[in-house]
Amino acid sequence: MSKHEDIIKYIRSLKVGTKISVRFIASELNVSDGTAYRAIKDAETLGIVTTVPRVGTVRIEKVEKRNIESLNYAEVVNIVEGTVLGGKDYLYKTLNKFVIGAMTTDMMKKYITPGNLLIVGNREDAQKLALENGCAVLITGGFGCSDEIKNLSNEKELPIISCSYDTFTTASMINKAISENLIKKDIILIEDIMKTDVEYVKTNNTIGDLKEKIKRTKHGRFPVIDKFERVAGIITIKDISPDVKDEEMVINFMTSNPITLTPKTSVAYAAHIMVWEGIELVPIVEDKKLVGVISREDVIVALQYINKQPQVGETIEDMVLKNFTYVNTDKGLKFTGKIVPEMLSSIGTASYNVLTFIMSTIGTIALAQRNHLNITVDSFTVFYVKPVQMDSTVVVNAHIIDTGRNLSKVEIEMIIDKSKELVGKALLSAKVLRK
Numbered sequence: 001m002s003k004h005e006d007i008i009k010y011i012r013s014l015k016v017g018t019k020i021s022v023r024f025i026a027s028e029l030n031v032s033d034g035t036a037y038r039a040i041k042d043a044e045t046l047g048i049v050t051t052v053p054r055v056g057t058v059r060i061e062k063v064e065k066r067n068i069e070s071l072n073y074a075e076v077v078n079i080v081e082g083t084v085l086g087g088k089d090y091l092y093k094t095l096n097k098f099v100i101g102a103m104t105t106d107m108m109k110k111y112i113t114p115g116n117l118l119i120v121g122n123r124e125d126a127q128k129l130a131l132e133n134g135c136a137v138l139i140t141g142g143f144g145c146s147d148e149i150k151n152l153s154n155e156k157e158l159p160i161i162s163c164s165y166d167t168f169t170t171a172s173m174i175n176k177a178i179s180e181n182l183i184k185k186d187i188i189l190i191e192d193i194m195k196t197d198v199e200y201v202k203t204n205n206t207i208g209d210l211k212e213k214i215k216r217t218k219h220g221r222f223p224v225i226d227k228f229e230r231v232a233g234i235i236t237i238k239d240i241s242p243d244v245k246d247e248e249m250v251i252n253f254m255t256s257n258p259i260t261l262t263p264k265t266s267v268a269y270a271a272h273i274m275v276w277e278g279i280e281l282v283p284i285v286e287d288k289k290l291v292g293v294i295s296r297e298d299v300i301v302a303l304q305y306i307n308k309q310p311q312v313g314e315t316i317e318d319m320v321l322k323n324f325t326y327v328n329t330d331k332g333l334k335f336t337g338k339i340v341p342e343m344l345s346s347i348g349t350a351s352y353n354v355l356t357f358i359m360s361t362i363g364t365i366a367l368a369q370r371n372h373l374n375i376t377v378d379s380f381t382v383f384y385v386k387p388v389q390m391d392s393t394v395v396v397n398a399h400i401i402d403t404g405r406n407l408s409k410v411e412i413e414m415i416i417d418k419s420k421e422l423v424g425k426a427l428l429s430a431k432v433l434r435k
Contacts, residue, residue, distance in 0.1 A: 004035065004039050007031065007036065007043075010029060015059065017059060017091075018058065020040060020058065022037045044057070050091075058092070060072070060092040071178065072091065072095070073093055074091040076095070079173050079174060080161070080170050080174070082162055082163035084159060085160045086145070088159065090159050097116055097117075098117040098171065099112060099116050099117070100171055109133075114134030116135045117136045119138045119170055119171055120137065121141050122145075124145065127139070128148075132152070136153075136161070138160075140165060143162060144162060188266070190264070190284055192302070195293055195294070198292055199213065199222060200223045200224065200290065201250050203227075203232050204251075206249060207240060207245065207248045214237060221235070221281040228288075228289075230288050230289060231258065231283045231288075233251070233256045234281065259277060260282065261273070261282055261294075267303065271300075272376045274296055275376050275431045281293055281296075320354065323338050324358075328369070332369075334395065335395070335397075335398070338392070339391060348390065349387035349388060349389060349390075355385050355414065355423075355424050356380075356385060359414060359428075360412075362396050363398050363426070364428065366400060375430040378429045378430055378431045379428070381427045383426060383427070385423065387423075393416070395417050396412060396424075398410050407430070408430050408432060413425050
């Protein structure tokens with residue numbers, strides 16, 4: 001095991017809430033400051049430590065499948081650029097929701113429950129009430145708190161945070177962060193779907209060993225790893241002709257230097273790579289070692305889940321297309337909408353980027369409506385785009401002109417509704433991802 005891996009293992013063994021520094025790690029494990037720094041940064045990427053302003057780097061509990069709608073208190077400190085006044089060891093805890101303390105303490109009691117965050121000004125009675133009921137406190141306006149409140153926060157194992165913003169701004173910042181996290185619901189990563197109980201063969205295995213593994217597992221594709229557990233290649237049942245002897249070595253028939261991905265890669269990107277390269281199985285590596293695999297079927301199931309998933313946060317796509325309505329036509333889809341101020345360029349007409357974005361998005365939607373939910377854009381060609389004035393109503397027609405087995409094409413035309421002037425034309429080609 002390398003020094004780097006030793007440090008990561010040591011950090012994992014520390015108690016949640018332990019403060020970590022480069023000097024501390026270097027001293028404890030007798031390594032250089034540079035080695036300690038790189039390992040701490042990797043630990044942050046792995047989600048087992050986090051850096052809190054004015055506090056430092058602390059060990060946190062990694063939650064593999066955290067509710068994306070929630071935040072922990074350390075993240076809140078970063079969002080509001082706050083200062084931790086008490087309960088520094090408990091920033092890793094997760095808050096369920098936040099409550100604004102704009103009422104009397106009698107009325108406040110019904111809203112304060114354990115796991116919440118009370119946003120309030122310099123009201124010590126409200127701060128005390130919150131802590132006594134298992135609720136952390138965020139003090140706005142740059143105010144501090146008394147030693148009694150600080151001691152109570154440590155006693156109740158709850159953080160108390162202060163920030164310089166007013167209550168409305170603070171609540172808006174936290175709400176925005178939650179909304180951004182909700183958008184991430186649609187961003188499924190490979191680590192969410194990959195199989196970790198990987199069946200593989202080694203470079204020193206024989207074809208006979210491979211045949212036994214195929215017979216036992218009923219699989220037709222396997223990653224090939226070397227003595228260091230690094231991916232050396234991929235071998236499939238198609239690579240072995242009937243006249244190959246069982247004594248032959250796997251390494252002589254495998255496909256070397258295969259495409260690999262990491263657990264943090266998005267499923268959407270994986271789908272694009274697998275369609276483009278015609279790949280059925282992709283090894284997943286971390287620190288150059290095999291940690292899992294994904295198949296084309298795994299990716300398709302994940303994409304189908306994404307399409308069914310409710311979208312709560314508003315993406316750029318939502319903001320642009322919320323002004324449009326659509327109807328189905330014999331040839332595809334017809335969208336009708338208005339050019340609003342958010343779409344304008346610096347010269348007062350609809351931005352070229354927005355208009356091309358509208359056409360490409362509508363083209364993709366048109367193909368998805370034709371039961372091709374799992375597609376990846378192959379090419380998008382814009383023939384021309386003309387300036388469009390604000391408040392103009394535009395009609396975008398998406399005509400599907402080809403629906404082959406593996407490739408579909410859609411022609412997109414944008415016209416001014418009133419004058420019928422053609423202001424945009426494009427062609428989108430997309431590959432269909434099939435099981």
